[in-house]
Amino acid sequence: MDFKFDIEGGNFSNAGTASSDVKKVLKKLNVDPKLIKRIVVSIYEAEVNVVAHAYEGEMNVSIFPDKIIVRIVDKGPGIADIELAMQKGYSTASPEVREMGFGAGMGLPNIKKNTNELNIKSTVGVGTEVELINYLN
């Protein structure tokens, strides 16, 4: 079963709405509250990443009997060095973004901590695709 939610780049006042919508779906599907929390925490980070760095993006959620896959695809600057981006505290966020309380360099490490599998594909100047896989039990 698939769901798609749009993410608007640069609009911090709406950051989190896609994650909240996914949360509502997972609650209806009787997914374990602890897993919902982990998924929502990580997709919220990914959503804010799109808002902070990209022009636009979408969140695609696919639910299978044994796993939940969330793909966040954006059109944006891309990530030059994924390994570096995975390090705690590393951030390319602008001072304005940091002033709003984002951009602490914890996004990707936090996502990794809360997900069973994390795959990142990125092309500089084109965009980034982040895939989060969580297994049910």
Add this chain to the structure above:
Amino acid sequence: MEKLPFYHALKVVENVCIGCTHCMNVCPTKAIRVKSGIADINKNACVDCGECLKACPVNAIIVEQDDFNQIFSFKQRVALLPTVLLGQFPDEITEEQIYSVIKEMGFTHVFEVDEAVDLLIEGTKEYMRRHPQMRPFISSFCPAIVRLIQVRFPSLVENIVRLKPVVDISSQFYRKKLIDEGFNNDEIGIFYITPCAAKIAAVKSPVGEEELLIDGVINMDFIYNKVMLSIKKGSSDKNTVSNYRHLSKTSIEWTLTNGEASQYSRRCLAIDEIHNVIAFLDKLENEEITDVDFLELRACDRSCAGGVLSTENRFLAVERLSKRANKDIKKQKETEEMYDTYRPYLLNNMAISEIEPRSILSLDSDMMIAMDKMKKIQRIMRVLPGIDCGACGAPKCKVLAEDIVQGKAKMTQCVFLQKMLTKEELISPQESFDISESTWGKGRFEKKSLKG
């Protein structure tokens, strides 16, 4: 897993209810539907917040209370007053007078619940120190909020501080004290004067508590009327000795907004009014809000001063209580000594057991079936008008779609679909009328359109 329905104090008086949908539209857990022209409350979803009662234009929703005369089946009759009660009266009526009249009504002891607040603060500080992993700590103060978290935010249940609310600590205190004075446990009746419906529900089916600590509940507006009547008539016996004791500022302000949050260190927030609380918990659950230490969450605007059974305007009640709190009177020594004696006993008995999540959100316990149902809901949503008119007896099109999938409602309840089906001659005008009549009751159509 089917959980037993909980006790609810909110009741719909069927012959008064006009089936007007006001309550249905304000219910924060979507617990109300209109069936046969009468509001019907789903016991599993209701959290006793009282929003429906506040919205009802004909006072058809009431808070059921225990018969007052039951107090006389006990030799020792203790009245536990919430501090907000004293905020209901005009300034010229003194606290001593209020105490006296309540005693004259037949109570042998009159105490204020919030006297025990200092102990709860001590217990809470210790709890927070011992369970740092449970941060942010959510207060268990407001029973409507505890239930709201159980049904709508199950993943936050473990953040609720597992300590008794102050009314239970007080009740335990007075019972123990009277037993030590030589009375038998079954001679002692403890009655709580409540400012809200949720406290009644919490007393009758406590969450995380095995035994009932309170013998009965009396509605605050009932006591208010009795006190006013007695004072206006001047029938109050001047010779009744009131055992009125002035409370500390902390105790008096406890049930007002920020009463708890102001007592703990680090980052503490106080949020009142149930929709504000829901919006906040939504963000907290997503960890959009982090780094908060303590949350005081209350269902009513201005906390208990805005309780459904309060009679005074909530802003005036807060004003009077603040005046009382800031009176420069030292806490009476007698009170302190009394509590010191029982301190270890009360602190040792303050814990409550695990609070269970009981989510109302999932469509089915089996995820595959839930997914099927969700697909059906999406299909149904495509044909519903999406204007949330409520004419089907459900608060939103989405809720109707869920009810249909759960077998609790029919597609044809939607008035738009009825018109379409009638036009296409799939149902007769009479059938369409019959469906509307089953939602809104027979009388509705006679009264409004034909006779009016």
